[in-house]
Amino acid sequence: KPEPHISLAELYIEDDRLDEAEEHLLQAKALATEPSQVAHIEMHLGEIAMEREQYEEALSHYQHVAELEPDHPDTWVDLAKAYEELDDPEEAEANYRHAIELQPDYEALYYDLSKMFTKYNQPEKAIEAIEEGLSANPDSAVLCIFLATMYLDSGDYRQAEVFLNKAARLDPDAPYVQMFRSVLNMAKFVPASSSSTPRKLSRSKKKKRR
Known part of the structure; x- marks a missing residue:
């Protein structure tokens, strides 16, 4: 079963032991039989890639998650954040907005989208x-x-x-x-700064x- 490997990987991620986490995730992936299990593993592999600043690889993992679990807003948020790191605000915005369409009462989504616009001076x-x-x-x-x-x-x-x-x-x-x-x-x-209003x-x- 993949679950013990996933649980260990999550503990290693928390301890910032990414190589060991990745090893267990790959073992879990070899044992996974359900799409939900594969999506869970791919999400964590994307998380590791983001921590390593390997944003193209992270994007690939998150795209696989989106194929398997398209109805989860967090999936599209992960994609949006990867696109942000790849300096692609248009794709990032599109993915944030898709997440909002899926769950319009998820307040943090609007904050994340707003934060992205602030980052790009909008x-x-x-x-x-x-x-x-x-x-x-x-x-x-x-x-x-x-x-x-x-x-x-x-x-x-x-x-x-x-x-x-x-x-x-x-x-x-x-x-x-x-x-x-x-x-x-x-x-x-x-008092306001004299140099900038x-x-x-x-x-x-x-x-x-x-």
């Missing part, structure tokens, strides 16, 4: 990604705080406070709400859900 799209998440999940305090954080980073304290207050109404006892309120209050009293971001129009 702040307007970064905000739009979180707004899309809020459109699909209007009761998400977490997404409100994500959006408030982005406005804070841009220097737009007014909009940051708007979404902080919305998050507070949705989940008043959440520790992250109180923490962000403290951060925002401190930021208001920090944060650029305020215009609010993007909400897109209709398909």
